[in-house]
Amino acid sequence: MTASKPAPTAAYRPSVPAAGPGTAGRDDRLPPARLAYDPQTWKEIAHLLANLPMSVIGFTYVMTVLFTGATLTLTVVGLPLLALGLLGARLIGRFERGRARLLLGVRIEEPSPLPLRRAGNVFQGMWLALKDPVAWRTVLYDFIRLPWGILTFTIALTSLFVLWPVLPFLARGLTNADRAMVRALLSPSDELERRIAELESDRGVVVDTAAADLRRIERDLHDGAQARLVNLAMGLGLAKEKLLEDPDAASAMVEEAHGEVKLALQELRDLARGIHPAVLTDRGLDAALSAVASRCTVPVTVTADLPSRPAQAIEGIAYFTVSELLQNISKHSGARSASVDVWRVENRLLIQVWDDGRGGARLDGGSGMRGLAERLNAVDGLFVVESPAGGPTTVTAELPWRDRAEQPGRPQRAGERTR
Template structure:
């Protein structure tokens, strides 16, 4: 190891020791979250506890999230959050999820353990560094009439002048060895308490998949009922009328050609209308423009047909898988439909990106806000559609607006494609 590497390593360890000391009071500060969160539970009975519990739980999760990210950086491993997600549903549903989530109580158990570990792992390295430096400085500090006296040991012998620096050197070597290990020990404790166990992760994954499967089955059943209803009330009825009209025309063909001609013209109009309805039904299942021009072209066509001005900004280096592409298209279409029906907006925008193996979509408007994924609503249906692909839906819609709906879908892109953006009116 060169002198430059030695100096750099020493600087790194001293920095770690200083940061560890800075984390010590932060670790102790987390103890205040324990009574705050526990105090909110009995207050749920008088309603005021609901917002308090949501607030204090959010603070606790942000606090533990800081240490989780720090530990992940130290250990160079991913430490996922074990909390049950989410929901954009009512506050009581969220409170029930929080109260029954084992990760909530693990967070509370983490706070006192982290306080002790943080103080020990933060103070010990700094104390060793200071102790080692004191061993070098002590013989030069206490002078009595020109004679060196090492008052810590208590003997007035010059031999202590040599002994003190040797002890300081030993303590500095110990500090050199302890500093990175203390940091890693603290990080391991954080990971042990905050990372989901294999059983918990598997259980949560099974639960998520079961919920997603149930939502997907419900959505598919609803879609089949819609298709059946559209066929029964639309194209099927017109085809039945077409058959009756052709039968009457056949009977009148010999004795009243003019009436038969009128019936045939009416049958032609009926067949045209039935064909148009069938095409509309097919577009509702999988739009041809989506298959031909991809997500970008389909969204641009969707924006052109929208009653409001919609700006489309798509930047995709490739094309998503067909099921993901279809889910993304219909999610955007449903969101824009809600914008037109309920938001009172004068314009909207759509932004699509692919980063980190995830397809990200953002839809915004300048409407009145207040949107939420209520049960039975369009946004709840979008949430179910995305859930089938491990996707997520986020809604930021304060009263008074604006509204921004974000969607994320894990996917990989296929062929390379150019990026573009467009504004439509």
């Protein structure tokens, strides 16, 4: 099979910069206030009348749940209760944004959800909730809204019976203040705040992954090469004792020890390859992927179009991502052929692994795919799986391209190879 570089699949969408909060509401300007009671005027009046019950609910929530949580912070339940209260404040903020969209025509993007699934444990998730700027701004919004809700409700209700001719002007002026408060306090966090929260969560994932890798290396050394070297030392000790008494038996023991040395060296080479293969360091991603494809039980076409080499960490993540995907193809796909395509688009490294197997792969189907997605998320990457039942399966990964200085004496290879 010879595969050309495929275009991104329908399930894959290249990442685009998120719009900042300063863009919210710029296209939602309403016409000037009018004396006529048009539908928009009635929506504004309804919003003002609803301010009182909503402000009472929000203020009561803040003063009970959050105040109680803050008071009990010296106990075991204090911080968890405060974290849950902040998560609830997010829901109130969502409702208020929806009310503003429906009645005031203010279109504000919803803030990014907290990355709780990336948190390594309950305590990290709780810490994310406690530091959530979106929730704390909603708390401030609910706290200051009670006097404003009473004022606007009173003016709107009184004007319905007393100041009927000028009520549209009053409604427009008061709801403009509401619009300003919603934009200021309920808009999404700016990009810096959101990225800080994501990176803090990703740091926990990276630390947990590194700890798991260290435990795996320790286990492999203990159960593999270390045990074999212990047996080798014991065998050589017995051979030394029999060297004069029974030279033939000692020779056989030395021969057996020689075989053990070869096996121990092979295990150490395999372990080193699992940490960081030498071919990746010496010859780059193209050659390393060709080497791992040659060990796959399914014929794999490797196409690499890389004008230069990315940073070593990016190369390592790309290599191990493809390596694990090819292992999954060998073990689970039932495929007859597969392909790996790697190329650069502007400042991103794109990887696409395809096979014609039975399909059905999912991110939530096991820890392997989920672990790959978390590893890529930790470096601001993307991981998309498109695998309908019956196949084929296409996995697209995107990583940031980070240049590094070219290293002399280490040639790079590009082109297409079939394994």
